[in-house]
Every structure is written in structure tokens, then in C-alpha cells.
Amino acid sequence: MEVDRRTMFGAAALPFAAGALAGAAKASDWGTIAHEYDVTREIIQLEHGNWGMMPRPVLQAYKAMAERVNRDTSYYARRSMVQDLDQVRAKVAEAMGVAFEEITLTRNATEAMKALILQYNRLKPGDAVLYADLDYGSMQACMDSLVASRGVRVVKIALPEPATRQNLIEAYAAAFGANPDLRMVLLTHASHRTGLILPIAEIAAMARQRGIDTLVDAAHSVGQLDFRLPDLRADFIGMNLHKWIGAPLGVGALYIRKDRIGAIDPDPAEDSGRTDIVARVHTGTPDYAAQLTVPTALEFLETIGATQREVRLKSLRDRWVRPLRDVPQVQILTPDEPESYGAITSFRLRGRTSHDENVELARILLEHHRIFAVHRDGLASGSCVRITPALATHENEVDRLVEAIRELAS
Secondary structure: OOOOOHOOHHHHOOOHHHHHHHHHHHHHOOHHHHHHOOOOOOEEOOOOOOOOOOOOHHHHHHHHHHHHHHHHHHHHHHHHHHHHHHOOOOOOHHHHHHHHHHHEEEHHHHHHHHHHHHHEEOOOOOOOOOOEEEHHHHHHHHHHHHHHHHOOOEEEEEOOOOOOOOHHHHHHHHHHHOOOOOOEEEEEEEOOOOOOOOOOHHHHHHHHOOOOOEEEEEEEEEEEOOOOHHHHHHOOEEEEOOOOOOOOOOOOOEEEEEHHHHHHOOOOOOOOOOOOOHHHHHOOOOHHHHHHEEEEEEHHHHHOOOOEEEEEEEHHHHHHHHHOOOOOOOOEEEOOOOOOOOOEEEEOOOOOOHHHHHHHHHHHHHHHOOOOOEEOOOOOOOOEEEEEOOOOOHHHHHHHHHHHHHHHHH
């Protein structure tokens, strides 16, 4: 039976009371919103950074989409699914503040960023590219591979610690000035290692003045922070929809400003003559049910509101960071400047910077305090433990973290 597409993505199809959800957010009734998430009760889950939990209504929509795709298979896929997926792209573009022609779906941010880095065609032998210690490991590996494939020089910098918005801008300005052969820079909007938020717009503007293209990894910032893609003033952006947007696993997106699509070659599996953004990524057969569920995830978050979401996530972060700022043995790795952090913040016990010490710290949090967090490596200053609350998190869970860290620090 043909499903009416007018209700597939519209308000009539949403399995939740949008008005009640919006009212709860406006009244700061975050307990009601947290109740929309089925969180494990085995532990206190403070590692929501790997991927985002679908709220219950989105999970229900995903199940319905999976049943539909499984039932109708190619009868649906070859007749009307492409039009439905175009509607998904249109809704993602609208939510991100960009044109339909500038967005295509991917399976994750890594796939999007891999396409941007490896298919960027403005490099020639002797050019230089730049990345930082806080950038994602897979993206660093892609940048390093350009030495062999493009004959470029790779520059890696360590971001200042403690960081401020100003010294981050200065760090990139110094790197740009010291490397006049730079052609492309990788920037991570929200670090998966520490949660540090880079002033992307300012750095991208400096880069543009020097003829340097900026490729932005927004895997963690989209949905966590209140912004739209044009605010970043970058031409090339990869993002996840299954982290802070709360769509099912296996959905990301790629943005390229319309007049810059030609700077990224089509995927080798596509027709080399194609000029549209869709040809820049070739995924084969993805999880169509996951992609078709994205509008429900977007609608769920829109009823809460982007500003309210960011304020709530920052308040959960502040609730554990601020009481520990004056504990001498605790080193917080993200500044308190409002523009420089979101939900994620990492810490370490002062002087304990090794991989093994932070693996052990995460183990003690889990086994002695029932708090699940994850260690992170790759910082120039050493390893750390990442804390990632989400809309499903309750204040008392964060308070338990404060007690646990005070005990560890003593």
C-alpha cells in the first residue's frame, strides 16, 4: 500500500505532543524532556558523545520506517523513495540555513570529511595543509595521506592550553603567517577530545584573506550548539545527524557552498562529469529507514528550541565544572568563556597525563561510582577523561560526578 507522503514527514505523523514538549522547554521542565529518553539504569551514562540517543518518539518513527522499507523494498525504492529522500535533504537544508543544492546525505561525518579532504582538487605539489592536535584522528590520517597522494607538506599545531577565544585565533594567525604556502586548513568546530569550541568564523575569515580554504568538521557541534551553517563562514562542512540531532545511527550530511562544489571532485564511483553535490559521496546502499527518520528527529529538537537546548547542555556542564574549578588536583581542559564550550568538557587529575592513568581513572569512575565516561588521547598535553551529558541527563547524576571526582582528587 502506498503511504501518503504528506503525512510521512509532517506534524500529523509526529508521534509526540509537540506543544507539550515546547511548553516543558520553555518552563525549564527538563525532567519531562529527559523522560522522553529510555536511558540504561545500569550506570550513570555521562558518555553521550559516541552517538546520540534517539528520544522515544524518534525511535518509534524509525521502527515504522524500517518496517515500511523492509515490507515494500524495491517497489517503494524504485517508485517514490527518491522523492522522499529529497524531502529529507530539503528539511536538513532548511534546518541548517542553506540551499537544497548545497546538502547531501552521508552515513556519518567521517564519510563527509573524508570526501572533502581526499577529493579537494585545489592542491598542487609544494602546497601545505594544516591541522591541529584536537582534530579527529581519522581526519588527521586523511590529511597525512595527502603527502603521498598530492605531494604536499603537512603542518600540525598544538592548540594552546589553557585556551581562550583570543589565543586560539592568535595560534592560527601565527601558523598562517609562518606557512605562506598553506592552501587548506582543517578546523574542528567542537572537539571530540575536550569539547573546546573554535571561533570558526574568525579563523575562516583570516584563512580566506590568505587564499586558504577551510574544511570544517562539525560532527559534534551541529545540534549541540545554537548556530546555522552560514554562521561559520566556511565553504566546506561535514556533520553528523546521529549525534546531537538524535537521528538513527548511520546518518550524516555534507555541505558545500554552491559556487564551490567544483573544488571537490566527484567520488571515483560516480560519473566524473557530474556537477551536483550528490556525486561527491557514493555510499552504496545506506540505511534508508534511518535517513527517512531524520525529519522526525529535527522536528523533535525544533519543538524544544536550539537556544534552550544549548543553555540546558551548558548548564549541565557548568554544574560539575564550576564546583571543581578550585580543587587543586583537578585540571579542567575547557575554558569557561561562553563561546568556547558546550556540553562536552574533559578533565584529568593534575600531573596524570598518560594513556594508562586516564584509562584507570575512567575505570574507577565506572567500577567504584557507576559513572560511565571515556578516556581521550591525542592532545599534545596528554590524555584525559571526557564527560558528555545530554538532554537525557538529570542534575543529580551530574552531582554524583562531582562527589566522585572530589573523592578521587583527595
